[in-house]
Amino acid sequence: MNVLDIRGLTKKFGNFIAVDNISLSIREGEIFGFLGANGAGKSTTINMIASLLRPSSGEILILDRDIAKQSRFAKMNLGMVPQDLAIYEDMTSYENVSFFAGLYGLRGTELKDRTEEALQFVGLADKAKSYPRDFSGGMKRRLNIACALAHKPKLIIMDEPTVGIDPQSRNYILNSVRKLNEDGCTIIYTSHYMEEVEEICSRIAIVDHGKIIAEGTKEQLTATITDMKDIRIEVKSLTDVPADQLRLIPGVRTVRLDEMEPVIRIHSDAAVDNLNRILKELIASGAEIRSVEEQEPNLETVFLTLTGRNLRD
């Protein structure tokens, strides 16, 4: 059964087409990754699914009901975790969750139980009487999620739920997403962190210039990229790495310096044998190479190949 069906969805702002004739189906029990760079049309699509924007044309069905005609039914089955925190700083965690759950008609004991359950789920039960203004970024994000859960929606949209938080809170949230999915929730998940999408999403759509340019499982998507390779070079320090020189080498598409590890990630045409040239440039510049690894294309490679830019551009 499809939880969400989108047919020929278009949104225009004046002459600008933000979403261009998108069609998509999401099945029950999926964690569906929605990938796109800023301005690709991802948020506009999500806002239309959440009834925050009216489509210019096309239709959206949640559990086979058209949201334009049966908006209340659709909204009752939808939980929205917006990218920007949408909580009241002057209300306690309990009051926040209870207020938003009340908008779905919950009252009395049921409201109390569901509120406590949602707070328990995100690990904030002991902070029920605390105000979000005293919370860390990760705790606020968890409360933001709890506010979308208490009414037990069938479909949850999570728009960048882990942006700007510490690794511990991120792991907590990713585990919560998996747990929600195990409990029967269908989830639409957007993130700028490709690893998260690779890790938890069962199916992924890549959006660019308002269109879905690829859709499938991670394996299906990477299988379409046969003409690209990823080279991972670990160095002692990135100080001496001549990134601009490396970009001039034939076949090299992008060079990314990952300061955390420190690692150089190079996306290159698979048909061009340029590894020796790359290593020569590095040695000539004085970079101390620790390891070199040629990797299979991942989701990032797919994204780069299809859109011509990084997800974080």
Next chain:
Amino acid sequence: MWRDIVWLMLSTLKRTFRKRSSWLLFFGLPIAGILVSTVLYGGSGQSVLRVGIVNQDSGQRIAADTVQMVQGLKNIKLVQMSENELRSELAASNLDTGIILGSGYSQSIRGGNPDHITIQSVKGATVTAYIKAMLNQYIDNISSISRIAGTDSGKFDQLYGAFQSKEFKLTVSTVQDTSSTKRMSYQSIGFLIMFMMTSAVNLSELILINRENRTYFRILSSPISSKTYVLSNILVNLCVMLSQIVIALFFLKYVFKLSTGMSMGPMLFVLGLFSLTSVGISLVVVAFSKNSASAGALQNFIVTPSCLLSGCFIPLEIMPSAVRRIADFLPQNWVLESFEKLQTGGALSSIWFNLLLLVAFAALFFLIASYKFGRNNDTRNFV
């Protein structure tokens, strides 16, 4: 739908009134407004009148006796001075009123046609009325004696002597004057109107604040529609304003004990109707503002000047006629005019046109706000 509205209203009221500053803003300030108007306009009926007199008809008995008569009046502090002194003292507000007995004053009375007397004041009829009435009475009496005596000086002296020795007795008795307290309650209503408008904008601003903290979008992604949400805000606004009116009128009548000159029912009705207009204005402010800061600026631009121009702070009568014409286009003016009519004994039916205008103003503002809200097709604003 109503269940959702009640839920939203209760939540908004709870959040609003858990802050002490809200109690001060919504209820403390209107009471302070009444206090301010009692200080500004209070006591004008009881204080001593400072009167300057210029006697240019010196050496004449009637003129000298007139000065004596005025000096003998209750609540009068009389100072004799030159005409130039009188003008400068009046201009400096050191005197409430001035009397000039011109040369020939006594002769004109003796001839039965009183003339050569001028009363000057920069404060208008409220302070000159008493002096004028007493002088008219006094001069009329002497004129009558003159007319009876004709050209017979002996007879005039006899009758005038008897009048002066109080065989003719003039009694002054004090009746309760409520004009001062009516003026205070009128100005208190002026202040209340301003605070009602400020409160309305502050409460409608919650829509913008919820937009800024993104909770508005979470609410709209729930089964609550934007119309339900805005309606709940309007109802909260009306509830707060009606409470504000009841509390302010209670303090006006029972705590400050000011005579309003009318019963509570019509006052509540007129102000209740104005609260609709206030909400309409506040929604227009919100609809045309991108954020709460710009709404605050727009509020300052609209509320205070329009209240000033419509006579909420100072009586409209002392303003230039051009300003008075502008006031005709301001709803606050029609509320105050309604109160004026009701204070002079008019019934609700006598202000039907004012009430109709208030409804029209409210409808106009609601229409403008709906049009502006409806045209917005941006999730950062409205759906």
